[in-house]
Amino acid sequence: MTNIHKFLLALAVFFLIFLILTPYFTSDFLDLRQQKENEAIAKAELAAKETAKKAIENAQKKIYLMGKFDPVARDDFAPIPTKYNIAGYKIYLREEALNAFEKMAEIATTNNIELNITSATRNFDYQKDLWNKKWEGVTFVDGKDLSKSIPDGQERFEKILEYSAVPGTSRHHWGTDIDINGVNPKYFDTVEGEKVYAWLIENASLFGFCQTYNEKGTERPSGYNEEKWHWSYLPLSKNFTEEYKNLIKDSDIKGFLGEEYVSGENLINNYVMSINPDCI
DSSP: OOHHHHHHHHHHHHHHHHHHHHHHHHHHHHHHHHHHHHHHHHHHHHHHHHHHHHHHHHHHHHHHHHHSGGGGOTTTTOOOOTTTTTTOOOOEEEEHHHHHHHHHHHHHTTOOOOOOOHHHOOOOOOHHHHHHHHHHHHSSSTTTTTTHHHOHHHHHHHHHHTTOTTTTTGGGGTOEEEEEEOOOOGGGHHHHHHHHHHHHHGGGGGGGGGSSOOOSSSSSSSSSSSOOEEEEEEEHHHHHHHHHHOOOGGGGSSSSTTTGGGGTTTTTTIIIIIIOGGGO
């Protein structure tokens, strides 16, 4: 047998073997490709589920951050005991923040300091009522009916913002912030008020509380006027502050009188985030 014949015979045998084994190779290849496709589909489905889950979580967080809930219906809120409540009606606070306040108030009494709460959790509807009454002139601001004394909407909006938060932007929505012993600046100019404020400055941080709106200046050039009565429970509020910055947009802030002026105020940066640097 010549070399040519040997070569042709070997070639024929090779093709015969190839034809016999091709179905197995093809089957394995198709199985591998199907496996990869199934894995890609499963990965995409998992990613879609995670995205949907995250979207639901963020939507729920936005509802909370903007105060669109009833604190009475939540297990993580508790009514402030009568001995500390000077609001004249039942008010609520996150349990953790309330426990911290009670400890602080008990220690304060040993220094002859009396601490009470005049305002705590205010949901969206409550804040809306406060805001709308000032907008319409039902509640006077600086002794004036703003609907008459400031007919220009943008100017009236900014006047109310000196001390009152727009509904949906108040930290009181979160159940972490309290007003202590009243909301009148003149109280803190009295001997008693100065004593209380000095004690809070010295000791409140030991219990997790921070004065949210300190005096405006280079470190806090914008936002609400100083509020010596407004204190925030940082172990909870620091996280809510960050979530608010990341989740809430100007377009979310609506549903009250004067809402058309929101876009001109940069409320999130100039008010919600314009707080005492020690509280961030």
